[in-house]
Amino acid sequence: MSDVKLVLRGRVRAVLGENIDTDLIYPGRFLNVTDREKTAEHLFELAYPEIRAGLQAGEFIVAGKNFGCGSSREQAAAALKFAGAGAVVAGSFARIFYRNAINLGLPAVVSAEAHAGCEVGDELEIGLTQGVIRNLTKGTELRAAALDPRAVELLEAGGLIPYLKKKYAA
Amino acid sequence: MGLTPMTLPMTMAEKILARASGREAVRPDEIVVANVDLAMSHENADLVRKSFLEIGVSQVWDASKIVIIFDHRIPAESEKTATTHKAVREFAAAQGIENFYDVGRGGICHQVLAERGHVRSGMVVVGTDSHTTTHGALGAFATGIGATEMAGVWTEGKLWFKVPSTIRIEVEGEFRPWISAKDLILYIIGKLGADGADYRAVEFDGPAIRRMTQASRMVLANLSMEMGAKVAFTPVEEMGPDPGAQYERTLRVDAGRDVAEPQIACPHSVDNVKPLSAVGDLEVHQAVLGSCTNGRIEDLEVAARVVAGRQVHKRTRLVVIPASQQVYREAMKLGYLETLMAAGAIINPPGCGPCVGVHQGILAAGEVCVSSTNRNFIGRMGSKDSFVYLASPAVVAASAIAGRLAHPAEVEAAHV
Structure with a gap:
């Protein structure tokens, strides 16, 4: 039933800076794309098209603080998820982006140490409920915030829609 | 009670x-x-x-x-x-x-x-x-x-x-001529940063806030989002915080002293705020007046006052977007749209217009826009190589006339 494991393993595809806004993640001109899977085609389209081009399923995006600031557009989280990102790890998240990610079943992990402690290509093991990220390439451990039980419940259900679907199933 | x-x-x-x-x-x-x-x-x-x-x-x-x-x-x-x-x-x-x-x-x-x-x-x-x-x-x-x-x-x-903790922002003092709610909130965002109110509530109060129109208060609450606020309040008659309520911190601003000049949010983040005189000489290709931040009747009024009897500079397009059908009709009745159009403005239908980068005033590579909207992110209004400077409606109108970033007082002082 669960389509998200609580321990994730994968490589870092990109290490980005602070205040990565939702226009960078998913430009406003594509907001009329309302098929979630198709949003992946426009991930980082204006600013970092190479990230989308190179992203392999399960890879991680690492960033500084305030990732996803700006618009409430859910396409920003959807594009990351459907382009195959296994998780986003950031110093902090803007609140609407964070909720969107979890609601869509995309793990969003808060870690102040990840930005300085990861490079592109590093292999990470992220314990979502343990509050720790192991950088297997560098042999280091980075502290992270453990996901709260509400977020874990939603991720395990595969997101808010499957969660509510089950709750209201006739 | x-x-x-x-x-x-x-x-x-x-x-x-x-x-x-x-x-x-x-x-x-x-x-x-x-x-x-x-x-x-x-x-x-x-x-x-x-x-x-x-x-x-x-x-x-x-x-x-x-x-x-x-x-x-x-x-x-x-x-x-x-x-x-x-x-x-x-x-x-x-x-x-x-x-x-x-x-x-x-x-x-x-x-x-x-x-x-x-x-x-x-x-x-x-x-x-x-x-x-x-x-x-x-x-x-x-x-x-x-x-x-x-x-x-x-x-x-x-x-x-x-439940968010709350940041209290007390504003006193008198606004100088041509300085508005937009300048105040840009100044505050510049101080607190793009994540300065992340997950928090903001309460604005103080004599300078209580003298503001409803429309101006909406500017403060609207743009508080750009420092991450979950919610932002200005005072209302029906209810208020309890005396003795606990605040995470209190910020005090003197509108006359701290916001002495128009404030400009420079590319490509809303917290990259400078007083107008610190931005330097800047040629402007497009000026946008509108959005959920600043497309209300008082915004159109001040812009009409600035451009009245003048012409938009030949290198600049002035795009005006009344915030609603109601605002559009009122601005027509009051003659603001006539004044703006006589100066060379184009009036868009009420809506978000170019602010989201979809249509009705998209920027080409290398172009500079001074805008009364709320975001200046890379590619927000068109090309990823365009530049959006956020400013008050008065500065947008003045810059359209001057063809470069301008203080409304300069335009007023210049001979037509």
């Missing part, structure tokens, strides 16, 4: 969430499940609709509490948009959602929600638009959410919130 001995004094955010979650009192960081009083969506109602249908419930929880207002792409700029508009239109009719503002019936969602009386103090308002914080100027706990979360609200009529 005294406080019972058991009740701790609460901020606006705490009071509203306590009421909406059926509790005596709440404290920061508690998780509460609050009943939603009003749920607003724009074009992304199509995303909400799809998620809602996936959940498999046949009827929305309360059609009278849902408002849908098209504004991001009106009238439809493409067949794709026309198709989503149609789907939402049909869904609203099928669900009995009567508060549906179609093309030509409303305008920018936040302006319409306020001017049509949908929002009252003490309400919990959620909208699938980040600038839903605007309605804190009417005393509502109003915040943006994503489309899937809204599908949950359409299903259940409630939502979980972490």
